[in-house]
Amino acid sequence: MAQSIFITSAEGHSGKSTVALGVLDALSHATPKVGVFRAIARSTAERDYVLEMLLDHDGVDLDYDECIGVTYDDVRADPEAALATIVERYKAVEAQCDAVVIVGSDYTDVGSPAELGYNGRIAANLGAPVLLVLSGRAGEGEQLGTAIARTPDEMGQIASLALAELQHSRAGVLAVVANRADSDRLTEVVTAIQSVVDAASRAVRVSPGQPVSVWALPEDRFLVAPSVRGVLRSVDGRLVKGDADLLTREVLGVVVAGMSMVNVLPRLTESAVVVIPADRTEVVLAALLAHASGTFPSLAGIVLNGPFPLPDDIDRLIDGLGSTLPIIATDLGTYETAVRIMSTRGRLAADSQRRYDTALSLFEQHVDTDVLITALGLARSSVVTPLMFEYGLIERARANRKTIVLPEGDDDRVLRAAATVLSRGIADLVILGEEIEVRSRALELGIDIKAAQVLSPFDAVHVDKFAREYEQLRAHKGMTYQRAADTITDVSYFGTLMVHLGLADGMVSGAAHTTAHTIRPAFEIIKTKPGVSVVSSVFLMALADRVLVYGDCAVIPDPSSTQLADIAISSAATASQFGIAPRVAMLSYSTGESGSGEDVEKVRAATALVRERAPELLVEGPIQYDAAADVAVAAAKMPDSAVAGRATVFVFPDLNTGNNTYKAVQRSAGAVAIGPVLQGLNKPINDLSRGALVEDIVNTIAITAIQAQGEQA
Structure with a gap:
């Protein structure tokens, strides 16, 4: 039977989805098979965006339709029959999982005081303890973050009423989370709720002796702010100009431009949507120019209202400006447009990176996930899934934060990865590029990189310092100061010199540059560790239940x-650094003494050298892949080997074999290939694939930070 947790609230718009995402993420890091179940959805005709977001999480592998219990209509028609259906459909999900996050109803459509009681009955019938979410905000002013903060006493009163209702429903309570609480009074809020919980704990706690934990998450305006896409939907609009990728940006204000251009400009605010009558074309142009200038606030978008098409000349002029700012057209009048925008609520969705990152970061900072997992009785699994391994990397990186330089500040993937790294506290970052351009693009993308240092590779002070250092390092090659000054403005050289001089602990590049471009400066400046003749690479291959190390798959063609x-x-040392016990297989087309030939002899000689230079290592070679990886094959071919059938580090005889094998395993076995991780350098420099995804960049930054921790030790 799966361990489950039922997440419900005492009212609508509590931000329950933020808590559900945090719980799901925490469980995914502790156990391999995590499920999601939505007890009551609004309808089957309209997709539930909260459920879609949770199902989009990497740790979940379930279909949408199987994860819904019933609809509001079903509950209204026959509550008892609906409850029976919920139990039946939940059991089908539970059978597939180690843990299930159950999300209660949303107090929409037909929300009533009895709704919490019905959620409590569901939890009791599913045998799932309740995590109760209380809203720290009151009133109808939810839109654009204007709701009033509740006092600690008010939060205590709401907790008292909710716990009594759950007690009446025979539901056990595991924890209480006060969400969107006053950030200046978090401790007071927790204390007020804890006193109520302690008084009621005998009646509502899951089991005797197990305390009910209380946590508080502060209000974050970006989590409740609507996106530009949400505004587009609210006004029944259509995107007529601009970049559709920027529709995920949050809207923090509304400016109704029903006045002349000179009066509109001083009223522009950061991340606002400007509502402009479609026939006031001079105001449209002024808003676009103000947004592009860098001297006015950065806008989230423009909404043109009224049934007036843009004149052809104005249309061409806007195209000529090359602005990416979304421009939405709607046939509504000014008043109706403004009202609908102000009524638009923010949605936590997987495609809104800033909101998603912020939600996870808040949960990680303010909820003790170890206590939560222990209270659920969920033992941490000995199996290591790709998601669990990636989380372990992040945890290790942020335990001792390092500074990583990212040379490719003009790449959107790098900026998005930087935002995630900063919000999750994985590392401190230096991004290379012109500050106005980098920060403006981040604003357009709706991501937060304020905590990053942005440094121009043409900064005069650094250019002079780096040129002198590079001139000295390459003096034996006839390097002059002028040539050095020209060379080091290349972002790869500039970033590498930052690492060399201790201004950064490591560098990650290659999203927009070749491997040679990324690592050539490292060969010249960072150089190899003592006793290491070559720089090589490994991929950390996260399979369904374990992590293996493959090397070399990216650098040396024919070693x-x-x-x-x-x-x-080097690969064994890298494995140890990432918590993988090294058992090294020196791969060949022959196992043991069964074959001969130049290629086999090369591997046999290499194995002898490893045993001579590192006698403490468990190493076997030459050995075929199947004998190294499969226990049954190993028993037949090398029954007395400590490595055969149990290898964790696979060393390929050449780049052709290594590169093809890692890609074959990645595609055929569904493995997550993390890397290439460069090894052998004095300081960590890592290369990215030019097809790298945002999560690949985040993982590589975490790996580089961990390598830097090892260098420091």
């Missing part, structure tokens, strides 16, 4: 036996 030995020893 000699000496180089193969270096690769093996």
